[in-house]
Amino acid sequence: MIFNSCNTLQAVVGMFAHSTNTSKRTIEFLSHAGLSIAPTSINRMVGRLSSEARLLFKDELSGLVSAIGLDNLEVRFNGEQPTPENPGQLVSMTSAAFFPLHSGTTKEDLRVCEEPWARSPFNPHRSLPPVVFSHDRLMSMVLKISFPPEDEMSMHSLFAWHVCDILLNKDLETIPQDLKDFFRKEKLGLPAQQGWIPHTKTTQKPLHTMNISLSTSHGSAMALENILKQGGAIREQRKAHILLMHADLGAGKKYLGLQESRGIKDDAWDRLQFIIFLPGWFHIRIALADAMH
Structure with a gap:
């Protein structure tokens, strides 16, 4: 039997307790006191909300006008009675989100997958001169x-x-x-302006956090595969359309290494040819600051 109504206060308190990693015994006490829903009800709510959230972006990448961003996420799971010998477990995971591109961006704007590959230094049959970055x-x-x-x-x-x-x-x-x-x-007065970029609101769509570490190339590959699966990426589409990816410089280096190691593959999907790495502005500023010292 499915009930279409619930006690709002109990539901909010229960979800808040769950989000703050409150112990099961404390939640059970609040439930018996009439201040929260039971732990089993909380788990059902989380499962239902996760299912609904999954539906929001299951076709996001098949629309071809979204970028992805990912970053490492470190979570410490503390024990009920932490000791110097067992202070808790630090787990490195991966968080990611989809970023719809600015209005006016069309699928044809991103249909340029062949040209970067033709200039790529990882292409053993390169037909165009590579892009050389120099002073x-x-x-x-x-x-x-x-x-x-x-x-x-x-x-x-x-x-x-x-x-x-x-x-x-x-x-x-x-x-x-x-x-x-x-x-x-x-x-x-004001500084002279040649042109300006209008402010636009970007609504990101967070993905499920992945229990995958980006510290290794294998972990980076698994995270990318998971993101493509969550977003419903279609193999045939990615032979022609690029996918913009934002990450830190360390992750970007690993993805470039993956592209280099897969350069001999015959298929654009297997080569990760469609991935275009774009470092975030924050990481660019860090690199500039390091270069100045």
């Missing part, structure tokens, strides 16, 4: 979008604006406050 190539790209130093759009002018902004907003006793206010209002 000279970076500087040539910068020159294409650079402006003369006297132009307000030049890097010199923009850096000068940021220096003035720091001086006017920091609590520096050497500059009188009334002078700061005058320059901020009359002279500083």
